[in-house]
Amino acid sequence: MMKMTEQAASFLKKEMAEKKEDTLRFYNLAGCCHPTLTAEFEPAEDGDKIEIVEHIRIAIEQAVVDDLKDVTIGIDDSGEEVELVLDGYVFPDACDCEEHDHQ
Template sequence: MNITEKAKEYIEQTMKVQGVSTLRFYGINGCCSVKLGIALQKAEENDILEDINGINIAIQPGMKEQLSSVVIEAEEEDGEIFIVLNGYENTSCC
């Protein structure tokens, strides 16, 4: 996983506003597979902890492999900034 500079700036700014220091990736059980969830929240007990481009990342075990080739980018549309996970393939059948 990589984080672009623009995404890093956006994430750090949002973390500061929210008073949170970790970006967490976790699985959500769906109708036929586990979907990816992302939140600014504390790491849970069994999470894998990493520092990527200066951002504290927590990854729920079992989700790390799905994120290995992901590049987190920030894109802007109509004045709104949002995070994009380039390289993430949702394998859900729903």
């Protein structure tokens, strides 16, 4: 089961309230060499696994359920934008395609 830091929960609850969203969804997006894990505020789709973590509804595409089962969601607010951090997620190795931003 996924976990979440208090800082991430507070940030996500605020963002979801401002955007009037009720679900954070994780899914794979086609990439040049392999699928890329993506997270967005959007409704769950048929077949998604639903988890409630720190009172936040999370939808997880079946293809990434096993990849995220022991992940802790955190945030990094040290840059210009706040980024989600998935502690425990193993990113696939980068490939030699033209798209260098794989993570």
